[in-house]
Amino acid sequence: MKIVTCRAPVNIAVIKYWGKRNEQLILPVNSSLSATLHIDQLCTKTTVAASNAFQSDRIWLNGKEQSLDNPRLQKCLREIRQRARKRKSSPSKDDSSSAGEGGCDPEQMLDWHVHICSENNFPTAAGLASSAAGYACLVASLAQVYGVEGNVSDIARQGSGSACRSMYGGFVEWLMGRKRNGEDSIAKQVVSEDYWPEIRILILVVSDQKKATSSTTGMQATVQTSPLLKYRADVVVPERMAAIATAIKERNFESFAELTMKDSNQFHAVCLDTHPPISYMNDTSRTIVRLVHGFNAFHNQTKAAYTFDAGPNAVIFTLEDDVEELLSLVNYFFPQGEETNGASFIRGIPADLKTPSEELQAAVPFDPRPNSLRYIIHTKVGPGPATEEDSSQHLLDRDGQPKNLPK
Numbered sequence: 119m120k121i122v123t124c125r126a127p128v129n130i131a132v133i134k135y136w137g138k139r140n141e142q143l144i145l146p147v148n149s150s151l152s153a154t155l156h157i158d159q160l161c162t163k164t165t166v167a168a169s170n171a172f173q174s175d176r177i178w179l180n181g182k183e184q185s186l187d188n189p190r191l192q193k194c195l196r197e198i199r200q201r202a203r204k205r206k207s208s209p210s211k212d213d214s215s216s217a218g219e220g221g222c223d224p225e226q227m228l229d230w231h232v233h234i235c236s237e238n239n240f241p242t243a244a245g246l247a248s249s250a251a252g253y254a255c256l257v258a259s260l261a262q263v264y265g266v267e268g269n270v271s272d273i274a275r276q277g278s279g280s281a282c283r284s285m286y287g288g289f290v291e292w293l294m295g296r297k298r299n300g301e302d303s304i305a306k307q308v309v310s311e312d313y314w315p316e317i318r319i320l321i322l323v324v325s326d327q328k329k330a331t332s333s334t335t336g337m338q339a340t341v342q343t344s345p346l347l348k349y350r351a352d353v354v355v356p357e358r359m360a361a362i363a364t365a366i367k368e369r370n371f372e373s374f375a376e377l378t379m380k381d382s383n384q385f386h387a388v389c390l391d392t393h394p395p396i397s398y399m400n401d402t403s404r405t406i407v408r409l410v411h412g413f414n415a416f417h418n419q420t421k422a423a424y425t426f427d428a429g430p431n432a433v434i435f436t437l438e439d440d441v442e443e444l445l446s447l448v449n450y451f452f453p454q455g456e457e458t459n460g461a462s463f464i465r466g467i468p469a470d471l472k473t474p475s476e477e478l479q480a481a482v483p484f485d486p487r488p489n490s491l492r493y494i495i496h497t498k499v500g501p502g503p504a505t506e507e508d509s510s511q512h513l514l515d516r517d518g519q520p521k522n523l524p525k
């Protein structure tokens with residue numbers, strides 16, 4: 119048996135992907151750009167084991183066995199195996215990196231079945247890009263098992279479009295590509311996670327329940343009915359992609375923040391332009407927008423930026439020097455309600471909280487709203503998928519069975 123365990127990150131788009139020009143290959147109508155969140159706070163962990171003793175391919179997600187009928191999952195498995203076969207048919211001069219563990223024959227491994235076990239340390243289907251982290255982790259793990267090297271973001275893309283961006287750390291662009299077969303629709307790193315270390319990110323979890331309209335369903339409806347989407351894809355996004363890449367490379371937070379908020383606003387405008395309209399934000403989401411603008415107005419400077427994906431949860435970007443004041447403000451206006459199972463309300467990177475000044479409180483145009491947030495995650499920009507070298511971290515045992523199935 120050969121076994122590999124990886125962790126892969128969530129990414130948050132600052133220039134949004136919404137709408138496909140090819141549903142089967144998951145080719146987007148516009149390019150997009152994202153920040154990779156640190157795997158210490160948000161990640162998917164996946165173990166893949168390949169063995170000649172396995173009778174079939176099997177997968178367990180968050181403690182439950184799932185059907186392998188999912189066509190996207192099947193496509194990722196098939197594409198990795200095909201790429202591995204191509205590599206074996208034309209090996210490089212030094213192909214020792216593909217040698218299996220414990221005497222596994224790389225040629226025979228191509229016909230073995232796999233067992234896959236995957237866990238998220240955050241809620242799935244709640245607008246926190248769980249599918250992106252999940253498919254990135256799956257593809258990264260499979261690539262390690264089968265000795266597939268190089269850019270495999272195009273394979274991750276076929277599982278979940280934004281998964282291709284989770285294949286790299288730092289800030290990452292997903293190029294929409296022009297070819298009909300999708301081979302040029304890939305992700306590339308703009309800058310590494312070490313390039314702008316002062317960036318801090320607050321995730322305000324408004325709801326951890328499954329959203330009413332899935333991203334896939336929402337995108338299909340928008341492509342079919344929104345005139346605004348075409349203008350956004352053809353005119354607005356290309357200019358914003360260039361501008362935000364420049365802002366990141368120049369570490370210009372104000373420009374980065376303004377572009378991030380404007381693109382989030384337009385994405386949700388496109389959703390409302392869909393017929394019937396789609397609304398992912400709720401009253402709490404819109405109140406968070408007011409808080410961020412109040413914070414920026416108080417300082418007469420753009421020190422924070424919100425963005426919302428296809429869900430009500432807010433992601434706020436700020437700088438290290440401002441994060442404690444901003445987090446204190448958020449905590450003051452959205453205080454924790456009753457304790458829930460003893461879990462921490464503010465999670466992730468530690469921060470010292472203080473009561474905001476009366477002047478800052480007055481800059482926010484609403485009263486405190488307890489119980490509006492489930493919890494807050496404080497994180498930063500982080501690396502791409504990482505292989506776990508410690509065998510104790512495997513989610514599968516020596517027989518290829520999950521270690522942590524619920525009893």
